[in-house]
Amino acid sequence: DIQMTQSPSSLSASVGDRVTITCRASQSISSYLNWYQQKPGKAPKLLIYAASSLQSGVPSRFSGSGSGTDFTLTISSLQPEDFATYYCQQSYSTKITFGQGTRLEIK
Amino acid sequence: QITLKESGPTLVKPTQTLTLTCTFSGFSLSTSGVGVGWIRQPPGKALEWLALIYWNDDKRYSPSLKSRLTITKDTSKNQVVLTMTNMDPVDTATYYCAHRHLAVAGTVYDYWGQGTLVTVSS
Numbered sequence: 001d002i003q004m005t006q007s008p009s010s011l012s013a014s015v016g017d018r019v020t021i022t023c024r025a026s027q028s029i030s031s032y033l034n035w036y037q038q039k040p041g042k043a044p045k046l047l048i049y050a051a052s053s054l055q056s057g058v059p060s061r062f063s064g065s066g067s068g069t070d071f072t073l074t075i076s077s078l079q080p081e082d083f084a085t086y087y088c089q090q091s092y093s094t095k096i097t098f099g100q101g102t103r104l105e106i107k
Numbered sequence: 108q109i110t111l112k113e114s115g116p117t118l119v120k121p122t123q124t125l126t127l128t129c130t131f132s133g134f135s136l137s138t139s140g141v142g143v144g145w146i147r148q149p150p151g152k153a154l155e156w157l158a159l160i161y162w163n164d165d166k167r168y169s170p171s172l173k174s175r176l177t178i179t180k181d182t183s184k185n186q187v188v189l190t191m192t193n194m195d196p197v198d199t200a201t202y203y204c205a206h207r208h209l210a211v212a213g214t215v216y217d218y219w220g221q222g223t224l225v226t227v228s229s
Contacts, residue, residue, distance in 0.1 A: 001170065001171075032212070032213045034215050036154075042221075043203055043205075043219035043220065043221055043222055044154065044203075044216075044219060045219075046208070046215065046216065046217050049208065049211050049215045049217075050211060050212070050215075053211075055217065087153065087154055089154075089215075091211075091212075091213030091214045091215050092213065094159070094167045094214060095156070095167060095168075095169060095170060096156045096213075096214050097156065098153055098154040098155070098156065099153070100153045101153050101154075
């Protein structure tokens with residue numbers, strides 16, 4: 001299995017801050033990396049696919065970058081509705097795997 | 108508009124078999140490229156992918172759970188069914204079904220059901 005490791009596990013930030021979350025794969029996955037946002041009691045929501053493509057309807061303050069083994073999700077200016085848990089997911093293998101999640105909290 | 112909804116028991120006993128149904132609308136599982144998957148999430152923990160079925164009946168399973176899982180589809184009813192045998196308390200989780208993103212290579216899920224919480228307890 002391809003292991004996905006996110007850092008940090010949790011993060012405190014303020015509205016308006018620029019935030020970066022990192023995801024590392026245990027082997028090269030090219031650009032087959034996706035990011036989801038999950039709020040308590042809700043299903044995950046796709047934000048970014050193929051490392052840097054913004055899913056339709058997602059605000060442009062979200063962006064993704066990286067290739068190979070190292071990837072980042074950046075929120076350029078945090079909004080109150082962005083406080084949630086974020087998961088990366090590799091789609092290089094048909095047996096997909098998720099990171100352990102990064103919980104973004106209000107400072 | 109694509110929607111998916113999971114249904115099944117909320118409580119199962121250890122060693123029993125769990126059967127979950129995903130009923131969807133807005134797409135057809137007879138269309139080339141379409142897939143529906145199952146993902147679960149234990150309370151307070153991360154997401155774990157379980158299985159995926161494609162329009163052509165090709166199936167993929169999580170290696171760690173493969174021996175316990177079966178995924179099937181009923182195209183006429185717009186349903187996908189997941190069965191998991193020999194349930195254990197560690198299988199307590201919210202179970203989601205999701206639609207595979209058609210415009211993206213690889214397995215990416217762009218629409219998700221609301222999830223159904225399954226508790227395993229005697």
